Amino acid sequence: MAKWLWSIQGMSKERMMEIRGRNCHPMTMKVTLYKEPVFIHQGHMQWLWDVDGRRYLDLFAGVATISVGHCHPKVTAAAERQLRTLVHTTNIYVYPPIHEYCEKLASNLPDPLKVVYLTNSGSEANDLAMCMARLYTGNFDIITFRGSYHGGSPQTMGLTSLVDYKYPVGIGLGCTNTMCPDVFRGIWGGSHCRDSPVQTTRECNCAQGYCVASQHYIEQLKQTFLTSVWSRIAAFFAEPIQGVGGAVQYPKNFLKEAYKLVRERGGLCIADEVQTGFGRTGSHFWGFQGHDVLPDIVTMAKGIGNGFPMGAVVTTREIADAFAGGFHFNTFGGNPLACSIGSSVIDASRAPLCPQDMLAIFEDIKDMGILIGKGGMYGQTFRIKPPMCITMEDAHFFLSVFNKSIQNYMEKR
Template identity: 50%
Template sequence: MALLRQYWKHAQWNYLRKFSASQIPEMPACNHEPCPYKGESYDTVKATTTLHTAPCQVPFYKKPLLIHEGFGQWLWDHEGKRYLDMFAGVATVSVGHSHPKIISAVLQQMNRLGHTTPIYMQPRLQEYVKKLVSKMPGDLSVVYLVNSGSEATELAFLMARLYTGAHEIVSLKNCYHGGSHTAAASTALSTWRYPVNSPSGHIHVTNPDVYHGPWGGSRCRDSPIAPGNRKCQCTGGTCFASDKYFEQIKDVFKFSLPNNGRVAAFIAESIQGVGGTIQFPRSYLSRVYEFIRYYGGVCIADEVQTGFGRTGEYYWGFQGHGVEPDIVTMGKGIGNGFPMGAVVTRPAIANTLKQALHFNTFGGNPIACSVGSAVLDIIEEEQLQENAFHVGTHLLERLGALQLYHPTVIGDVRGKGLMIGVELVCNPETREPLPPSQMIELFEEIKDMGVLVGKGGLHANVLRIKPPLCVTKADADFTVEVINKAIQNLKHRYSYNEESVYCNGV
């Protein structure tokens, strides 16, 4: 039996390391036939976009894609070319493009009632909040519906400050919590910050990054893949990295806060998304939560990208850290692309908003509630959380095997479920990021072979893989094949080899 298990493990590892010899990998089949594109010409759409949309919203790619149709995990451009969507509109399309059940829910509700506000009761709101609360642990039982993750962050901060009577919001460096004024103040990525005065009351503490930070190793994070070539300094049942990063936040309280040390809130993503799919050391969040509460603050879990089953093993990312937050913010996947967000909290915290009038015109819109309700049903009926776990683990293991083939380019593979990051470097020892010119070339080539991924991290050198939860193992294999070919071509162009590294091309 032991010999059989060893044989099976060896065969499985050989499969994970197996890559196609073909020049361009074969895309998995799709039985959906898109409609022909009959809109304005590509040049007209591009010119209108350039002239009349905000110039800060720069499209991906040298020749931006004109996306015409979507179905499941697939997208088609105006010329009918098919793409595997492994970014899902920035981790937003949770159950698949144009899902029939969502289309049906929207049409039925639009035929009955398109809009009313919370000044009236309506059944779709009641149905939806009951379903959403049933997914929450403990006393997280009050829902305030908004229109985006940024709005949810703003509202969560307001609630925290009213409830605690304190002002300071503590967040991690490298985090992203939204683009609105106050949400952006908590964000700690220089690439997302404008040279204007930010609202007061925001403190950024050391990010517990076990790959880039001073502490961390192979057993420090909850991922099937170890962080690069870093050795773990953990001993016994304690995490050395968690201890050291926790000391950093204690140090901030000691020197940067008033004598009473009171704060309003601590906010953290369960896995940092925009920051490059950064995972924290085991036990870190649970220790920080306890510490924050000792100083009178509440704990906010940002589930905008990690919620609704994306991490696979748990419905909410915070459950993987063994914590129960006081406030949870949601967005993106909550509506499968429909503009929705939510704040879920305890009754005592929610009651603080009664001190004045607070109103959201579109929050709880009956169409939005119908969409949100359909999303919850689909995740359960189609077992998409389980699929995220199985396909995500398979994809992570295959990417980990790919790292062994390209150790001078792939510095780290990390993530949980279908929340995955692949960090590209030009020196695995110093972890220096792949130069922007090379990153752009590789990014373009992945697209040209039919896969759409995102970019993240401070230097935009992390491939962000966050597809709809309906993707298959065949889709995962195709994605790995495409990334492999793109890296092979990059190494050939820049004479990379496994004995030397080249950080040129900046």
């Protein structure tokens, strides 16, 4: 691991830990991940530096939250611009950033998911989604998967189904959990149940397009309907891929079938996209798209603000209207700073770099001793086509040069 030659001046590690022990809630001691805590000082894109200047490649991203990179220059610029214009007002007034943002966010969701309510966190978003589902359907029961995490507020603690996050207090009335269709560690699952190169070691002989394991797990959901809830339910919450529960991928078509059964019982289907949204799964902008389903409500947070506290509930006009009968207010949800940051996160696009920028990177790579090609309709593609006698060492050398050139480019912007 590369080590930088400097170390920051600031509060010593010992003093930070002393204060953490004395003045911070004991929970902060419990959540410190490693035996020796990691003392973070600074971040840039995928990199973090600790207080001694040691560099880490951050593949956890502040718990799946840094979506486009630590201190991404475009996000930082948007925040700076908004900080100089208007940091805070609430939606009792009309101001451009919230409208620009809501329109932009809605344009990234399919019809009829076009109505946005902004919050400060995922727990808040899920709280609201629970309330909306109950008001809209007139039903109370909500079903989630065992092993799920949907938040730590009193209501969402009921959705969450992990013992470590439970407390012996009266929470989560009306929340029931059902077996998680985990074909990797669960009791059913075979060699091609899920849409992933990683499968369980168990064999199965399912015909193309049919999954026996999925049917077994659907039977479990039906048992839950028969035994644990009223005949009509308010909602079914599921992450498209379970995050805190251990990156659990469900068998193909499970969600499709589950959504059908939930709707037959009057319930709404809610996709918790707090971890999977905003392109995190790679293939799709939203995790639910990978299951070919259309939720009634989508909740989101974390990556939405690239580290700025933000969340959202997006739903249909009819469901939103059912909530509009009362009055709900959120001081910070959708404030101008949050909306400007959120907008800049969505704008981190795949648009090609301009030819001058491509050239600058191209030249830099050559100056560091590597020749590559260029192509594409906009001259946007670096073409790397080495002779096939290339060694692993050469490939590593190229990657470090390429990374360095991108880093140089980002720093100059």
